[in-house]
Every structure is written in C-alpha cells, then in structure tokens.
Amino acid sequence: MSAVRCIDLCKTYRQGDEDIKALDHLSIEIDNGGFVCLSSPSGGGKTTLLNAIGGLDKPDSGEIWIDEQRIDILSKGELAELRLRKIGFVFQAYNLIPVLTARENVEFVMQVQGVAASERREKALAVLDEVGLAGLEDRRPSEMSGGQQQRVAVARAVVSRPTLILADEPTANLDSKTSDGLMDLFAELNENHSTTFVIATHDQRVMAHIPRLVKMLDGRIVDDIQQTAA
C-alpha cells in the first residue's frame, strides 16, 4: 500500500507578468515506510510538492492520495484534522512555538488531539530522551541552540506516531555535525517505527543518507534513483 500517491499534479504561480510552473504534470508514489529525498535547485518545485502532500497548499489540478484517502478535495478543517492525525512536519526554521517549553512543544500536537495530560507528558519525555534532549525539557526555544530546536521539532513530529513525516530543508540552519546527527535520527525513526519520511533538500550530505532520491527540475521529476544509504 502506498503512503503517498500524487497523480498528474500541476501548480502555477504568477510572478510579475510571468507564470511559474511549480508542479508540471508531476506524478509520484511513495510506499509505506519509505524514506524519500526530494532534491532540486531552488525553485525546482520540491517545497511546493511537499506542501501539497501535507495539505498546506492545493494543486491547480491532479490528485493527491494519503493512505488511500484523496486529500486535494478536502476542506480546510478536514485537512487540519488530517495533518493533526497522520502527518508530522519539520520545517527549515521557526519550528517551535516560542512561549512553550521543549516538552510543551512536543506535547502540543497531542494536546490538540485531546490526549490525557499524564500520557502526553510521559510520551513527550520519552521522545525527548530518544532525540537526545533529556534534561532540556523545561527550556524554551530561545534557550536552546538551532540543532536542539530542530530536534525538539523532530520529537514533536514523531511523538504522536504519524504515518508520514514531511521535512522541508531540515538541516538548512544546522552545522554539518548536527545535520548528520539529525539524519541519523530520521533513519533510526524510519527503521524503528516504519514511519514514511519525505525530505526536501538540496544538501548533498542529506541526500547521501537517503535510499530513494527524487530529482526535480522546473516542477517535473527528472530522475528517481534507489541508492544505498551512506
């Protein structure tokens, strides 16, 4: 069964007098438990595709299926519910809610889901420990380094065991050591929990970690490579 299936997606943005094709009749299928890297030069369409898969943006045409549910026809509220229950996000930056501590940030999604306080706390502490942030749970984002913040974001993305995690340039603001650590963490979570990962990046070091590399250009897939992770 496929975790993600995109069929003939098109998305055009208007920039000044020019129409930019962000997605150009793009189709892709990602299996459950897949670990996929979307790679393209800037403006190649990887973020647009990621946003469309996550229900953050709607394509002009085409179909998007997540866990055999067509999502491009869902309402805002239904998309919010889908993201809440099935999808975890890791963004490039500004990932955390600044007024919440690390633990509260991790608990946030579960809290919106309605999970009981004790269960939330237990799960949040366990996953923070898993991402190597034990002892930092009461720190606010402003009291943590970029790498630590990104780890909190990863913890938040995985804590409620979504079937799909979408990460957009997750290492863009990290040094190489922290970046490698984060990718190891993704790989571990993918292997241990069979969570599907779709990561958009143009970082060569990240690409090297990922078994399936999808190269995009001008909104189209130009190469789809199965590779052996480094």
Add this chain to the structure above:
Amino acid sequence: MNTLRVLAMLAWRNLWRNHRRTFIMLAAISVGVWAMIFMTALTQGMVNDMIEDGISALPGHVQVHHPDYRDDPNITNLIPIPDSELSARLEAAGFDRWATRIKVPAVITSERDSRGVMLLGIDPSREQGLTFIDESDLDGRFLESIEDGGIVIGRELADTLETEVGKRVVVMSQNPDNDIADRGFRIVGLFGADMPQYEEGFAFVGKQTLQRLLGVGDFVSEAVVMGDDYRDVTADYERLQALFDDSVVVQPWTELDTYLGTMLEVMDGFVLIWVIVIFLALSFGLVNTLVMAVFERVREIGLMLALGMRPSSILGQIIVESMLLLVIGLAIGNVLAWASIEPLKGGIDISIVAEGMEMMGAAAVLYPQLRMEDVVLANVVVLVLGFLASLSPAWRASRYQPVEAITKVD
C-alpha cells in the same frame, strides 16, 4: 475542554510576551473602566439626589387623586372617599409609609407682605420620611397633631414676609362654595430645605384644622404612598390600583412629575452612551494591540495551522487573549472605581457650582451612587464590545494560509 485549555495557556503566555504593551493596554482599560464607573456613580448620585428631592417635594412614589385634580387642583376636586375609609384601606393593604393630605393653593399674608403658596393640611405623625422637611433643621417646632392650630413655613418665605416664629399670619383660600375661607395662624416652625423653592412655596397646617377652615368635612385631596425604591414602584402602583375603582386615579411619580420621570430615562440612556463612548476610545487601543500581536505571530499561527490546529481554534486563541486582557483590566478598573468612590460616599461639596446645580434641582453636596446595575452594565459593555472588537483581528488570523504564513518574512 482540552482545546480550550490549550488556547487559554497560549493566550495567557502570549499576553506576557510583550510586557510593556500589555501593561499599557491594561492601564488604558483599567482607567477607562474606572472612568465609566466613577462618572456613572457621580451622575447617578446627582440624578438620585434630584429625583429624591423631587419625590420628597410631596409626590411620594404613587399618589391617588380625584380624576380632575391634576388639571385643576382646587378644593372641589377632592377624593370622593371619606378620609377615614381611605386611610383604613391603605392601612389594610399593608403599606408602610403613606399619608393623606389636603392640598390647596392659598395666599399667606404677614403684616409686611403676602405670597401665594401651596397649603398642605397634613397628619404630622404620618409624614415622617414622606416630605422634604428635616425636623432637625427646624426653627421652633413641627406640627404636633391634625388639630394643631399653628403653621409651619419655610425660612425663605419667612424672610420674604419679614416674619418669624411666634408671629401670626393670615391664610386665605377658597371653600367649595367659592367663598373666601381665611383665618389667622401663629407660626410655630420654620423649616429649611435643600431647594430654596421648597422653602418659598409650601406651608403646612394640621389636616383637620384645614378641613374645618375649608368646610370639606372628612375629605382629602390626595393619598400618597412611598415604597422602598423610586425605580421600582410598579408593585405599589398595582396594589393601590386594586384598592380603588374609576372614581379616583392612581399615578406613579413618573407621571406626576414628568420632568423627573423623563430625566431618569434620559440619564439611564446617558449612562449607556457614556460607557459606550469610553469603550470606543478604548477599542482603538485594544484592536491595535491585537492586530500587532497577530502581525508579530503570523509564522507561529501558520505553524499551528500546519500542525493541525483548526482555524476556529486560532480565532478562539486571539479572542481568549483579548478576553483575558479585558477581564484583568476590568478587575483592576472595578477595584479602582470602588476604592475611589467609597471614600466619597459621605458627599462631595460642589457648593462652588451650587447655584447652577440648584437650578437643575440638585443639592450642593453630591453623593456618588455606586449601583450594582451600573457596574454590571460597564463590565458587560466592555466584555461584549471587546469581544466584537476582537473578532476582526482574530478572524484575520484564522484565515491565514499556513503555507504563506510559515514563509512570511519580517
């Protein structure tokens, strides 16, 4: 419930992200609420004073008259029920404060001058708390019985007539046969009143003495009932109406003194307008604060939407934030208002503008009146209008597209 808890926590913490802005806004709300309640208390105090003075100038809360008496208050238009029976009915109905009176226009003459007055024949034992006369502010004595042969007039009238306690005056009126009825009275007391016009315009004699002078037997011009609250006389009015048939008319004070009745309505309306005007001034600050708060948090709002928070929860979060700000501001404003009004309950001397106030029927000492209804009104107006004012920025926040909000650049 869980979502509400998340919203409340986020709203509370967001409120204190920018301490200075929150404190300034809280100060504005608190001062605004204080101004609403304080000014309302002063206004209500003044209105209350004017109305109570007006009511104590003999109307009481509800009166009973002959149907033609109000148009022509002469001696022929007496209540067509004997005073003994009328009093028995009022007594049996269980009213606490009531009186029956003869009330006719008359001329009072001293050896120096004469003046037209409203002459009242009263039962002094029943007038306690019904008239404006304060027995502690009396030269001489008050009337002692319905057969008292003396007369009590105001100090201003005594000055005009150049007379004093112990001297005699002649009172002249008409009897039912349109003949002159007159007799001499010895002045036994001079009363003072808040309003100079009361001191000039009223004279009091024993009820039976006046009935005999006018030859009207056991009949009176009016029956007066005083309840507990001039704002709520409906119950007394209905009870009185039930006691009589169409041979008399029963009227509340708002009909007896339409000026005062209208003033009460106008002032109640004015209080509402005053509260709303202050809020409108406040609302600019409130909306600006919320717009700024939303504007500063666009990416954060986008993030929460992306994580699965519903737009309605974003709307709720901004509204909860606004409500928290308002509730804290209201609490401080209410305490400030109470703390500033309580020490002034003994009265504020406004004698410097007393003459102007007296023309409006108010006294030289203003007693602020903190009414629960006005406090509730101010609080409800602030909360309801505050809620409405928050809707626009909250709605705007909830309409953000997550993908655009997340990528917003400062």
